[in-house]
Amino acid sequence: VAKATPPANLTSGNAQKLQEGTCKLQKLLEMNGHMQVPHSYDFDLIVIGGGSGGLAAAKEAAKYDKKVMVLDFVTPTPLGTSWGLGGTCVNVGCIPKKLMHQAALLGQALQDSRKFGWQFTEEVKHNWMAMTESVQNYIGSLNWGYRVALREKKVTYENAYGEFVRPHTVKATNKRGIEKLYTAKRFLIATGERPRYLGIPGDKEYCISSDDLFSLPYCPGKTLVVGASYVALECAGFLAGLGLDVTVMVRSILLRGFDQDIANKIGEYMEEHGINFIKQFVPIKVEQIEEGTPGRLKVTAQSTVGDQIIEGEYNTVLLAIGRDACTRKIGLDKVGVKINEKTGKIPVNDEEQTNVPYIYAIGDILQDKLELTPVAIQAGRLLVQRLYAGATIKCDYVNVPTTVFTPLEYGACGYSEESAVEKFGEENIEVYHSYFWPLEWTVPSRDNNKCYAKIICNIQDNERVIGFHVLGPNAGEVTQGFAAAIKCGMTKAQLDNTIGIHPVCAEIFTTLSVTKRSG
């Protein structure tokens, strides 16, 4: 029985340095004309993968009159789900998940609204199909928009699966199996990731992943979410918000890599709002009891700390245990691009260049980088500007802000508390924190002492803010500006000097005075 793969293993520092060295050497050789400089290619740039990063790079390159091709192909899920141009974010990621989260928030708004004087019949139902159709229609318009944008910018688009067959050459295979060969001077790999399966009996046959959920043609009903990644918690959150019976099965900790103090608060909030958590269990078998939309499934799970076996019945089992980079079936071995064999991720230098100088990579497939749409877009655009417009600006992967759309939203920028302690030592950081109660929640009188603000300051560096964390409504909106402030080197004194905006949630950060140390 295969268990979920452990988190990314780091290449040793030395190996990476060596790799960088090799890389530079190759570049020098090329510049000096010792390496073969090919004469004529079909394209200046071929981008493999039409997600956020790939499209941004392609469009940017077209701006500089380069001949660009994008290859995009969605391998259907085991259940046959597929989608259009635009990659994970647009089709099966940020966009639909935030819209479904919004649907759940509106369910809360319906409840709140009565307290604010709105009157309507008691009976309120949610129609999954109506929501999914709206969401899919919007996504359809985005897919179409991307195609139009590529056409307008004269980027060649092929809905075909790209794989390297020899240096500077890819084979593109379309839906009908027709193959074509294309050559290019440079390549950009932006193939992204796809959900990982458990490797247990019944998982691919009966379980769904986030790739299926957002276009599921029926309401999932009673759902077991397996995993505690942000994808798992977000999906569990909005499904519960739509009124479904939801259980989350967690192998070890919630939101690995995020601030654990915050992660646990998110979990508590979800539990208080009716989501069941089964901790320290992993599924070992999924059986179908009854066909249907949804059908009925029996899940058998085993304790990670003992021999205990539990069984449960669900209509839907959603796997969200992690994602794997799509790098193993695109012929990288044919051109010598190295990947981290354990994770499938691609190591690049600080200019997004792989060990093969004419091949670059961006987005979720990069080793040790962040898996975020705006990062991929920024990296793609800056890369192209360096390649074709003489620019020198590199993508800055430091202090990248992010947000998690759990029922209690989470926004963060910079260090988590544990990583700050690890890096600077507990005595050298000061943590300021406070709970707050959004004004909008007072009238419905709900969820007091749930929203939470925390900043981590480096005492040795003028109390510079090195970590920013917020739990509360519109956490992403709140976090963005502070991320800009952190880029500007914000200190606690400067934050204190900033006058609050009243009455908003974000103002809490201008009056943080209680340190965690003080208790």
Next chain:
Amino acid sequence: MSPPPPHQTQLPDWDGLKLRVRTLIGSHRVMIFSKSYCPYCNKVKELFRSLGVEYYALELDVTADGPSIQQVLVELTNQRTVPNVFVNGRHVGGCDSTFQAYQNGSLQKLLGDSKDAEPYEYDLIIIGGGSGGLACSKEAAVLGKKVMVLDYVVPTPLGTSWGLGGTCVNVGCIPKKLMHQAALLGQALQDSRKYGWQYEEQVKHNWEIMVEAIQNYISSLNWGYRVSLREKSVTYLNSYGEFVEPHKIKATNRKGQVTYHTAETFVLATGERPRYLGIPGAKEYCITSDDLFSLPYCPGKTLVVGASYVALECAGFLAGLGLDVTVMVRSILLRGFDQEMAEKVGAHMETHGVKFIRKFVPSQVEKLEEGMPGRLKVTAKSTEGPEVFEGEYNTVLIAIGRDACTRNIGLETIGVKINEKNGKVPVNDEEQTNVPYVYAIGDILDGKLELTPVAIQAGKLLARRLYGGSSTKCDYINVPTTVFTPLEYGSCGLAEERAIEEYGKQNLEVFHNLFWPLEWTIPERDNNTCYAKIICSKHDNNRVIGFHVLGPNAGEVTQGFAAAIKCGLTKELLDETIGIHPTCAEVFTTMDITKSSGQDISQRGC
């Protein structure tokens, strides 16, 4: 007032002279009214010099209106002779009295040299229990001072009154944001159907339920403030405070009972109240924001007079609750705010059914019918011609501005200067008035911002400077703010027109973009209305000097950027900041269209 002495032909300005004398007394630790040739005067001056105490002497024999001043002094002190000595606002007397006071130690007490003597009942009395006053009082109490807060709400012409906490909590930010939220929830109800929520078509709004819920919450805050004052041992008097002599106030409660209290230091934090139109029927039939938030009945068809942020916010949420709302505007919307943003706010309101009558001012309000609400007839005149407008409304809400509550608190008695035109109090950069022991914070300050967090910050920092040995002053620069119109507006720094005025158009680069919140795509509403704009100073490394956003949660979006602007945010740093997807705020990290380029910023569906 006593008549002028008969030998004078030209009538002196007695009020002006009195104020001058009081100001002199109030603004100098030691004030000596003297004559240049008088040996007793020189003796007194010598005494203060020997004590190392600075004094200010006015030589009445060489001052133009010296005789008149002497007459005023007679009235104030029953003493015609010089020297006439005042210490810390208190009358000491002539040469003999001063030396006697020196010998028995009372002069030193008055000078504040003696550690064991406490001539005043309180260290600090704060007039006004709003955000600023409460913050200041609590901070001072934490620092070990004996503090009193006087708070008294003069009822509106319609009799509305409220509890402790001032404008923000009772008739400002708090209820207005909650009513705005009620309106947003009305929109959420509509949106929710597109997101799959199903319930019967008929949805109604019940004003009374909303007002009750909001007033309950406000009461809990009022109560909380009282408890926290008690916990911090701050004395709270629900009485009207006015100065009767230096360092002394008269406190009058609801029943007319009077007490007197003295303090070493005073803070004025009386705030502002809505201005009325001086037209027939205004006070009898119209309401203001002071009445609206606790109005016991639904206002019905409403005319909002004014285009201040209060006017537009109220008009916005009333319309959002389903009422028929008209706004009557004399000249421009949101004076003082970026006018491009102001016009966009107005345009959005118009597309959402709020009517605007521009360049008209009401001239008369008459009652047609009693009721809850009744019916009123409003007559209005054009500001540009002879045109007259008449209209019928259930409610007329006046929101044309606010006046500082500074004219009936005895400031003239102790010589605190106000700006006669607007009633505001000028202070130095430490919130000190012209009378050294009197400070002022909040909305009554001349040339400062009328915002709760500013008053709180100023009050806290003032208490820390007075009693905590701090030297940090309140920074009134780059204060962010938000307006809760239906399309919310957040800003920090300069309005575009102000920036042009200060820097010159050629020295600025304005970046802007329209954006469509993801949440609005499914209900397919209001595309190309949300708007982001930043103003950069070209010669200062493209530093961001103005930040403006129109869209949902504008205040939440703005706060962090305000912190960034405090940290010297430049366009380059903004570009290096990675966006958070999908949020509205991320638009600021990818602003590449300049206004000067004239490029299209409309969003085409995706």
